[in-house]
Structures are given as C-alpha cells and as structure tokens.
Amino acid sequence: xxxxxxxxxxxLGPGVGTPAAADGNEAPGAPLAARSLAAGAQHTCALLPAxxxxxxxxxxxxxxxxxxxxxxxxxxxxxxAALLTVDLGTGRTATALSTGRLSSCAIRDDQSLVCxxxxxxxxxxxxxxxxxxxxxDALAPVLQDVTAVTAGDSHVCALRDDGTVWCAGHNxxxxxxxxxxxxxxxxxxxxxxxxxxxTAVTAGVNHTCALLATGAVKCWxxxxxxxxxxxxxxxxxxxxxxxxDALPPVDLGTGRTALAVSAGGFATCALLDDHSxxxxxxxxxxxxxxxxxxxxxxxxxxxxDALLPVALGTGRTARTISLGSDHACALLDDxxxxxxxxxxxxxxxxxxxxxxxxxxxxxxDDLPPVDLGTGRTAVxxxxxxxxxxxxxxxxxxxxxxxxxxxxxxxxx
Numbered sequence: 001x002x003x004x005x006x007x008x009x010x011x012l013g014p015g016v017g018t019p020a021a022a023d024g025n026e027a028p029g030a031p032l033a034a035r036s037l038a039a040g041a042q043h044t045c046a047l048l049p050a051x052x053x054x055x056x057x058x059x060x061x062x063x064x065x066x067x068x069x070x071x072x073x074x075x076x077x078x079x080x081a082a083l084l085t086v087d088l089g090t091g092r093t094a095t096a097l098s099t100g101r102l103s104s105c106a107i108r109d110d111q112s113l114v115c116x117x118x119x120x121x122x123x124x125x126x127x128x129x130x131x132x133x134x135x136x137d138a139l140a141p142v143l144q145d146v147t148a149v150t151a152g153d154s155h156v157c158a159l160r161d162d163g164t165v166w167c168a169g170h171n172x173x174x175x176x177x178x179x180x181x182x183x184x185x186x187x188x189x190x191x192x193x194x195x196x197x198x199t200a201v202t203a204g205v206n207h208t209c210a211l212l213a214t215g216a217v218k219c220w221x222x223x224x225x226x227x228x229x230x231x232x233x234x235x236x237x238x239x240x241x242x243x244x245d246a247l248p249p250v251d252l253g254t255g256r257t258a259l260a261v262s263a264g265g266f267a268t269c270a271l272l273d274d275h276s277x278x279x280x281x282x283x284x285x286x287x288x289x290x291x292x293x294x295x296x297x298x299x300x301x302x303x304x305d306a307l308l309p310v311a312l313g314t315g316r317t318a319r320t321i322s323l324g325s326d327h328a329c330a331l332l333d334d335x336x337x338x339x340x341x342x343x344x345x346x347x348x349x350x351x352x353x354x355x356x357x358x359x360x361x362x363x364x365d366d367l368p369p370v371d372l373g374t375g376r377t378a379v380x381x382x383x384x385x386x387x388x389x390x391x392x393x394x395x396x397x398x399x400x401x402x403x404x405x406x407x408x409x410x411x412x
C-alpha cells in the first residue's frame with residue numbers, strides 16, 4: 001500500500017485522541033492517543049496513555065500477545081475497540097516498548113522486562129503468546145531493573161538503571177559483545193570500558209550500539225559493511241580482547257557527541273549534539289542520505305569530519321532519527337517527517353516507490369516531507385522492516401508502507 005497522500009488514522013479504540021480530517025480511507029473506530037509506537041518487521045505496537053499496550057499485524061508466533069496466532073489489522077472489524085490490550089500481568093502497566101523481527105518487549109512499571117512472540121528465532125523455536133495461558137501473570141521477566149530495551153532481529157539488549165547494558169540471543173558476529181560467538185538465552189552484561197555507562201542501546205540485525213554517558217557511541221557485532229563505524233569491515237565482540245577499552249568509539253567528527261543512536265538492518269545513524277544526523281554502514285539503497293550508494297565506515301578515512309551530515313533541508317535540524325531495515329526517517333525541528341533510502345513498499349510516504357538518497361538531487365530541499373494530514377505535525381516516529389509510523393500532535397498514529405500482514409492497522 002502506498003499511503004503518502006491518504007494516510008488514515010490507526011484506530012486503537014475509543015479515547016481522547018482527536019482524529020485527523022477524514023480522507024476517505026479511515027479505519028473503523030475512534031482513535032486513541034498514544035504515548036509511543038514501535039514497529040517490528042511486520043507488526044506494530046503502541047503504548048497508550050494508561051500504560052496499556054496494543055499490537056497489530058503479523059501474529060504467526062504470538063508477537064501480538066493475544067494468546068493465538070491470528071493476525072490483527074488485516075481485515076475489517078479488527079482494530080479499535082475490537083483490538084484487545086496485551087495482558088502484562090495483574091496490576092502491571094508498561095513504560096516503554098520495543099519490537100523485533102518476531103517479538104515484542106515491554107518494560108513494566110516495576111522495571112521488569114517481559115517479552116512475547118519468538119524472541120530469538122535463529123536459535124530457538126520457543127514462542128510466547130501464541131497459545132492461551134502464556135501472557136499476564138505467566139510472563140516470566142527477562143531481566144529486572146530495566147530502563148530501556150531494544151529488540152533486534154534475533155537478539156535483545158536492555159539498559160539497566162545502573163547504566164549497564166545486558167544482551168542475550170543469537171550471537172553470530174559477536175553482537176552480544178561477549179568476546180565469542182556463543183549463542184545464549186540468558187542475559188549478561190556488556191563490557192563498555194572502564195568506568196563507562198550507557199544512556200541508550202539499539203539493536204540492528206547483526207550489530208548493536210550503545211550511547212555512552214559521555215556522548216560517545218560504541219558499536220559491536222557484524223562490521224562487514226561499515227555499520228560499526230570503525231573504518232574497517234571487521235567484526236567486533238566475536239573474539240577475546242575486542243570489547244571494553246579495546247573497542248574504540250565511533251569518530252563522529254571534531255568536537256561532536258551524540259544525543260541518540262539508531263541501528264537498522266546493516267547501517268547506523270546518530271543524532272549529534274548540533275542536531276545534525278550522520279549515518280554509516282550499508283548504503284545500497286541510499287539510506288546514508290549521501291546522494292550515492294557508497295558504503296561509509298568500512299574503510300579508512302570515511303568517518304569523522306569526512307562523513308558529511310545528512311542534508312535535511314535549508315536551516316533544518318533533526319529532533320529524532322529512526323532507522324528501519326533499509327530506510328530512515330527523521331523528525332525535524334519544524335515537526336515534519338522526512339524519510340529516505342529504500343522505498344519498495346512506499347515506506348518513505350511519498351506516494352511512489354522510488355528510492356531517495358541514492359542519487360544526486362534527492363536530499364535536502366529536494367526531499368519532500370511526509371504528508372501527515374491538514375494541520376498535523378509529528379511528535380515521534382518509528383520505522384520497521386518496510387513500514388513507518390508517526391505519533392501526531394493530536395495523539396493519533398498514522399502508518400504507511402508495507403501492509404502485507406496488517407501492520408499499518410487499516411483493516412485491510
């Protein structure tokens with residue numbers, strides 16, 4: 001579905017959100033204000049104001065947390081009030097969400113981390129939430145004292161309240177940061193270096209990055225396409241002696257530090273302290289926003305001051321950045337959303353399937369913003385495999401791009 005010119009509001013149930021003007025493609029039911037959104041490969045979850053969670057889209061391994069394997073959002077009458085909240089346990093609410101390829105995770109109000117779906121599909125066939133009796137009080141916490149979570153393709157990492165990063169799951173290429181390639185179903189801490197703590201963590205397909213309290217970024221795991229930003233194509237974290245103080249930070253440029261970092265399929269983007277955006281790694285589809293398809297970060301002399309910021313438009317800076325499988329979206333200082341990279345299913349929201357950022361004259365002022373509806377602006381955004389969603393100023397959500405499993409929540 002190409003939904004750039006007729007983006008319908010995602011119907012999450014009756015509530016306080018005010019729907020955008022009707023455009024002839026409205027999903028049934030009144031929209032409900034959302035606090036945040038998380039887009040997985042082919043499913044999407046929303047954290048609602050009361051701390052409840054609703055998920056829709058692909059559900060073949062229980063990633064929607066409904067105790068069955070039926071998709072939601074791909075047929076009429078499945079959204080709105082008909083879409084049940086995820087049972088997080090007696091008296092429990094959520095404070096944060098993350099969605100992986102086949103999984104969903106929530107941090108509960110007691111700082112416990114719970115996940116459902118198939119958390120580590122490359123090493124385990126265990127699914128949670130695909131049958132009755134597996135959700136609610138039956139959910140066993142993955143980790144305690146958690147303040148942030150990121151679900152990757154087949155691994156999960158969490159930030160604890162002491163600033164330590166813990167990871168578990170598939171460990172090919174060393175993305176768990178343990179100095180080996182041994183898979184593990186048990187969370188263990190990552191060595192970030194002497195005295196180093198993190199403020200955020202983000203997981204890609206086969207790599208992981210942490211934003212340190214100093215504003216530095218460290219990445220580990222698969223580095224074949226430069227996604228670690230180290231000016232080489234070697235893996236890090238898959239052999240002894242590569243983590244901790246031996247793992248250098250990404251060179252972001254003279255005097256530059258990071259405010260946020262987002263790991264995608266095989267690339268990474270950082271929001272810098274001057275609110276510019278720099279991206280490195282795989283650039284086959286132009287996701288680095290450089291007007292070409294050359295990878296960055298996989299060879300010497302490509303990082304630091306040599307890595308140009310993404311051109312977002314004259315005078316424009318970014319507030320947030322989200323990197324999907326092979327496309328990126330940024331929320332700008334004027335509350336608009338601009339997306340670039342792969343566009344095979346309309347995930348850039350521009351009413352076509354043409355890539356942006358892989359050729360000259362496609363970025364900056366030449367890159368139009370996503371049409372979110374008359375008078376509507378964005379507050380937050382999220383990107384999945386081939387779809388994107390924005391949380392709007394009226395508390396509603398709109399999604400565009402691939403919709404093969406109902407992940408846009410439009411009932412088709």
